[in-house]
Amino acid sequence: MWLQVLSGFYCILFKSLITLTVHQILHTVMTTSKSWLLDIKIPVFPPTWLIMGDFDAVLKHWGPVEADYTGYGSLVLTRLFTEHPETQKLFPKFVGIPQGELASSSAVADHGATVLKKLGELLKAKGNHAAILKPLANSHATKHKIPINNFKLISEVIVKVFAEKAGLDTAGQQGLRNVMSKVIADLEASYKELGFTG
Numbered sequence: 115m116w117l118q119v120l121s122g123f124y125c126i127l128f129k130s131l132i133t134l135t136v137h138q139i140l141h142t143v144m145t146t147s148k149s150w151l152l153d154i155k156i157p158v159f160p161p162t163w164l165i166m167g168d169f170d171a172v173l174k175h176w177g178p179v180e181a182d183y184t185g186y187g188s189l190v191l192t193r194l195f196t197e198h199p200e201t202q203k204l205f206p207k208f209v210g211i212p213q214g215e216l217a218s219s220s221a222v223a224d225h226g227a228t229v230l231k232k233l234g235e236l237l238k239a240k241g242n243h244a245a246i247l248k249p250l251a252n253s254h255a256t257k258h259k260i261p262i263n264n265f266k267l268i269s270e271v272i273v274k275v276f277a278e279k280a281g282l283d284t285a286g287q288q289g290l291r292n293v294m295s296k297v298i299a300d301l302e303a304s305y306k307e308l309g310f311t312g
Contacts (some may be wrong), residue, residue, distance in 0.1 A: 169240045171289030178280045187226020192216040200262055209251045251304035261312035262302050269294035
């Protein structure tokens with residue numbers, strides 16, 4: 115009987131010591147060493163880390179576009195000007211081209227190719243696009259005066275054309291929308307720095 119009482123006493127004493135020790139440790143950490151929390155380094159990933167798969171989803175369908183920048187460029191700009199006629203006015207050299215002649219215009223095709231080549235550079239940069247985007251933002255804000263909304267319009271046209279003609283699947287379409295959303299947000303930030311609200 116005494117053995118059971120003694121055993122129970124030691125058990126209670128041991129639990130009390132453990133509880134007391136844990137409480138003391140916690141109290142010490144929280145009251146005297148709060149600064150250690152400031153020394154913890156949490157890795158900060160760039161926003162593009164979250165959409166790396168989006169770049170890959172688009173790039174796996176990029177082959178046909180890269181092989182025919184002029185053809186796809188013509189399709190993209192012709193469709194942009196047809197679906198959003200107000201955008202044609204932003205390109206002085208295309209203003210006089212009737213809509214029925216857009217698809218056969220070499221000037222439209224060439225400019226469309228330039229647009230898609232730049233998009234290809236942005237995609238292949240996989241988010242490290244500041245050096246590519248800065249001069250683009252500068253020229254489009256200060257020289258061409260292109261409102262930011264036009265980038266949204268052409269982005270959606272590109273998604274449609276690539277889905278229909280380049281086999282861009284559902285994941286690729288969403289990936290391209292995500293990538294363009296990030297690119298446009300960065301463009302808009304540059305626009306604001308340049309004092310252009312568009």
